[in-house]
Amino acid sequence: MSRRGANGAIGLExxxxxxxxxxMRLVRRFEETCVDLVKDNEIAAVVHESIGQxxxxxxxxxxxxxxxxxxxxxxxxxxxxxxxxxxxRVMAELMGxxxxxxxxxxxxxHVGAPDLGILGANGIVGAGTPIAVGATWAARTDGxxxxxxxxxxxxxxxxxxxxxxxxxxxxxxxxxxxxxxNNLYAVTTSLxxxxxxxxxxxxxxxxxxxxxxxxxxxxxxxxxxxxxxARGRRDGTPSFIEFRTYRYSGHHTxxxxxxxxxxxxxxxxxxxxxxxxxxxxxxxxxxxxxxxxGKEAIDAExxxxxxxxVRFARNSPWPEPAEVLDLAYAGGAGDGFPATTxxxx
Amino acid sequence: MARLRYLEALRKALRDxxxxxxxxxxxxxxxxxxxxxxxxxxxxxxxxERVKDTPISEAGFVGFATGAALVGKRPVVEFQIxxxxxxxxxxxxxxxxxxxxxxxxxxxxPVTYVFAASGAAFGNAAQHSDHPYPYLLHxxxxxxxxxxxxxxxxxMLSAIRDDDPVALFSPALxxxxxxxxxxxxxxxxxxxxxxxxxxxDVTVVAAGPTIPIALRVADKMAAEGIELEVWDPRSLLPLDxxxxxxxxxxxxxxAVIDDANRTCGFAAEVAAFAASELFGHLRAPVQRVTRxxxxxSFSLPLEAAALPTAETLEKAIRATLxxxxx
Ligand SMILES: Cc1ncc(C[n+]2csc(CCOP(=O)(O)OP(=O)(O)O)c2C)c(N)n1
Ligand SMILES: [Mg+2]
Numbered sequence: 001m002s003r004r005g006a007n008g009a010i011g012l013e014x015x016x017x018x019x020x021x022x023x024m025r026l027v028r029r030f031e032e033t034c035v036d037l038v039k040d041n042e043i044a045a046v047v048h049e050s051i052g053q054x055x056x057x058x059x060x061x062x063x064x065x066x067x068x069x070x071x072x073x074x075x076x077x078x079x080x081x082x083x084x085x086x087x088x089r090v091m092a093e094l095m096g097x098x099x100x101x102x103x104x105x106x107x108x109x110h111v112g113a114p115d116l117g118i119l120g121a122n123g124i125v126g127a128g129t130p131i132a133v134g135a136t137w138a139a140r141t142d143g144x145x146x147x148x149x150x151x152x153x154x155x156x157x158x159x160x161x162x163x164x165x166x167x168x169x170x171x172x173x174x175x176x177x178x179x180x181x182n183n184l185y186a187v188t189t190s191l192x193x194x195x196x197x198x199x200x201x202x203x204x205x206x207x208x209x210x211x212x213x214x215x216x217x218x219x220x221x222x223x224x225x226x227x228x229x230a231r232g233r234r235d236g237t238p239s240f241i242e243f244r245t246y247r248y249s250g251h252h253t254x255x256x257x258x259x260x261x262x263x264x265x266x267x268x269x270x271x272x273x274x275x276x277x278x279x280x281x282x283x284x285x286x287x288x289x290x291x292x293x294g295k296e297a298i299d300a301e302x303x304x305x306x307x308x309x310v311r312f313a314r315n316s317p318w319p320e321p322a323e324v325l326d327l328a329y330a331g332g333a334g335d336g337f338p339a340t341t342x343x344x345x
Numbered sequence: 346m347a348r349l350r351y352l353e354a355l356r357k358a359l360r361d362x363x364x365x366x367x368x369x370x371x372x373x374x375x376x377x378x379x380x381x382x383x384x385x386x387x388x389x390x391x392x393x394e395r396v397k398d399t400p401i402s403e404a405g406f407v408g409f410a411t412g413a414a415l416v417g418k419r420p421v422v423e424f425q426i427x428x429x430x431x432x433x434x435x436x437x438x439x440x441x442x443x444x445x446x447x448x449x450x451x452x453x454x455p456v457t458y459v460f461a462a463s464g465a466a467f468g469n470a471a472q473h474s475d476h477p478y479p480y481l482l483h484x485x486x487x488x489x490x491x492x493x494x495x496x497x498x499x500x501m502l503s504a505i506r507d508d509d510p511v512a513l514f515s516p517a518l519x520x521x522x523x524x525x526x527x528x529x530x531x532x533x534x535x536x537x538x539x540x541x542x543x544x545x546d547v548t549v550v551a552a553g554p555t556i557p558i559a560l561r562v563a564d565k566m567a568a569e570g571i572e573l574e575v576w577d578p579r580s581l582l583p584l585d586x587x588x589x590x591x592x593x594x595x596x597x598x599x600a601v602i603d604d605a606n607r608t609c610g611f612a613a614e615v616a617a618f619a620a621s622e623l624f625g626h627l628r629a630p631v632q633r634v635t636r637x638x639x640x641x642s643f644s645l646p647l648e649a650a651a652l653p654t655a656e657t658l659e660k661a662i663r664a665t666l667x668x669x670x671x
Binding site for chain 1: 394397399400402404405406407408409410411412413414415416417418420435436439440444445446447448449450451452453454455485487507508509536582583584586587
């Protein structure tokens, strides 16, 4: 990939630079739509928006190849869509329909897709990391060169299992890229209050290359990933990358109702000025990569896709209550297992 | 046929499956040296890619096994100490066991967890003496607890071949015992119990380390003309409810002896099943013989006092014979 090509400040292939914008736009509009659907009770419970963090998802996933893997988090729509999951089927999943990526059994926090190497988003902080290491190790025992992006947040750096997983990757030469999305907060607690040293210092003692990157710049994210994935493919080295980013929304869609207040207006404003959905297309336009009307065309295409996703999801059937036992086990339900009575006797 | 110790039977099953299926791998603490006996020699025979010592990172290596299973391996994870399930509880019950459903059936997690030397045995004290299978049953994890070497062999085969996570408990008190084991692989299906000793007076449901206790009591009471039917579920989940029903329908009396805590335990489940679905056949209240609901003390008299014993079982059987529902 030519970083320092004819396009000056951007330095990425134009097609890639533009596709990063498209991904970010798709994720942003998908999630804004989800927020409305949660309000209208069309999506149950809450969703964790990644609004503000789209550059990380777009840059990381663009650097992955067809045989690579990723593990995602509770804030995972960007990772999933960036990896290429069909938005109509993801939307159907969030609405609990049979046409969803996971037949409505998983919902927002549990989208998984074997064909895309998505080994599950995860509702448990940090829990996807050892799964990422095991899958990547296994995929490479047959001579493959797969790598894996394991996403987690700044809060997850205080989960023991993340450190266990990083150590396993180091001792067994498993090229997992530990992608730490540092948005400075875990729910309402700030990183500096909860973690004794900067994140990259914490990760630095594990035995893998560690870097910190501007997570509001999809190009920088992508570059760091390209370096880490190339190294990993070559010799199995895992990497740790901190992406400095920010979520513009609350922890999830219900946060506003709780009235919590833990971030200053000035801080939020300073990060909003760096919104990659604004700054990136500006840079592309300035660099002559996006022609006049180019952004609007992408936006319109995304809008149509989102509208189609919602329409598809709304028109999709709900699962039948009688199916409740069916998918608990790989062998299916039958012969009284799982137990077929629970409402009486 | 070969006469094998229980632990040797587990090892033989594991080895046979590793020969038959390249995707079977073994992970755990000190498995290369074979510290627990089940993996002795396997590292040498199958190599570093298939037999891996892990750091003392139970959550990490259980999650690792899940990941490997998602892309086609069949990992066998040996827990060095059965209470270390607690370290990895999230990875077992909230990750591996739910993956199939959460993914809408897109992923399978064919992992076997083997709990070596499980349960209490002579002074291991509170943190090493639990027999924690009820936690797994409650969470819907398929769980087997063979009582003899032949079943250890057959259930280990089925556990490895199963496409869901399966936990296998190898109780300390019985894993040194011998039995005939077939030379050719014979899988014992999950969810099929076995009559260990036929009898018409009282059904005694026992499992794992309580099987020898139940058989001893049965011998003793047979001398008085009381015939116990000792019934071994072998697999605690799925549970062969039909098998229990057949036996209780015949005897009309049920005592359950179980080497785990009483509250919400395996015995509680069997008793509840009998009370709600076999009520019409019961001629006396169901008796439960379990551990006391306390941590196990180090001091041997206190350890013994908290465990189910032949004496407490005999008392319970006499109570069910004396009691009458009609
Ligand atoms: C192990 C665990 N503890 C607590 C929670 C509840 N919880 C969900 S998200 C979250 C904050 C996570 O913060 P971070 O890792 O920084 O990710 P972010 O939400 O900022 O994306 C918490 C505490 C959980 N899901 N899992
Ligand atoms: Mg955070």
